[in-house]
Structure formats: C-alpha cells, structure tokens
Amino acid sequence: MVRKTGLIAALDTQDPAQATAWAQAVAPSAGAIKLGLEFAYAAGFQAVADVAGSAPLFLDLKLHDIPNTVSSAIRALSYLRPKMLTLHASGGRAMLEAARKACDEAFPAHARPALLAVTVLTSLDDQALAETGITDGARAQVLRLGKLAIDAGIDGLVCSAHELAPLRDTLGDKPLLVTPGIRPAGSAAGDQKRIMTPTQARDAGADWIVVGRPITQAADPAQAAAAIAAELAA
C-alpha cells in the first residue's frame, strides 16, 4: 500500500501570539497543528479555537477518566471541530466505547474527528514502563492496548515508530498510526526515549509524524518544518 506520511507540528507554548506565529510558519509544510495540555491550560480553549483557525487541529488532550466524564468532555469540546482527538487506551474498553459513541452523537458524520488512542508514551522506555508494573516491554503493551482500542471502535493509535511494523502486521492498513518521538538526524532527543527519524517512521508505515521542538526551537521554524516535509516526500 502506498502511504503518504503527513507532518503534524506540535506547538507547545503558553503564549497565543507565539502559537499563532508558529502556526503561520508551518502552514505550508504541516498537514495539521497540535495544540495540547500546555497551551489549553495556559491560554484557554478560546485561544485553541483562535489559533487553530482554519488549520486542521490535532487536539492532544489525552482524555483519561471514567466513561461518563470522557463522553461529557467530548460533547463539551465538540465546538472546536478537531480533525484528530486523543485519549488514553489504558482508560479501558468501556471508556473507549463511550468516547466513540459520544463522537458519533456530538459531531456531524462528515466532521467527526479521528479518535486516536495513546498506547505507551514515547517518553517511556522498557525500564520506566516496568516501574509502572508492565514488565514485558513497550512493544507488547502497545500491541495489547492497540488491539483493545481498535476493537472498541477507535480510529487509530498514538505510538512510537518502533511499534509501527508489528502494529501493521497485527491490525492491517486501516488504523491511523500517529508517531511522536520523531527526531531529524542530529537533533536532540530531549525527554523522548523511543525515537526515529522522519524517514524511518515513514518507511515503517506512519500515517502522521508529530514533531515539536525540532521545529519550534529551530532558528527558523518555517525552514525546519519545510525540511521535514521534504524528507517525508523524498
């Protein structure tokens, strides 16, 4: 299957003016912008709506609560019209099914966001994961949670690029697979542990890569985003 891997630019800041400037800088190169916890908590949801404007929005709120609360939250945020919305797969089947039902009811069919279940955060390696009680490694846990989420009606997964091949083997081509933890060659990993380059993630089967600091902390964010998009298209 020929897959076109897109770029989501993660605009992690507390400053609406900064987010707006970055959104404009990456617009020619990114298929979507990510706004998440830091920006929403600092600037508020009206600012999320303002910055997203006409840009497709990856709303990375990582919802994780009891089914009733997650459903209500989805209904409450539906006015933001995100293209993609995240929740934690570890919330369990009932939460995942409730989220899907809430989306079906709260959005018109043509505007329903893709629900993406976060499997294992890309900042966790096997050792850190073992401290949470999961002792058979990130790959096994991603596959377990990935199967659960897709079975519960979720559209796709957030995982590291390292799990793309086994997920495709197990779940096929249909689920959207979105990979943060992407680092262009030579850029600092920071707190990310399970990382790959844009080319490696594309070749492993990512639908979208999420890139934040390598773009936003670059001297020229527009150029950094353009270089990543060009690498994906090469």
Ligand SMILES: O=c1ccn([C@@H]2O[C@H](COP(=O)(O)O)[C@@H](O)[C@H]2O)c(=O)[nH]1
């Ligand atoms: O497992 C996950 C889930 C979400 N993220 C988000 O992606 C970006 C990555 O930013 P970088 O600066 O490129 O590290 C960030 O907004 C995270 O909240 C993730 O990294 N890992």
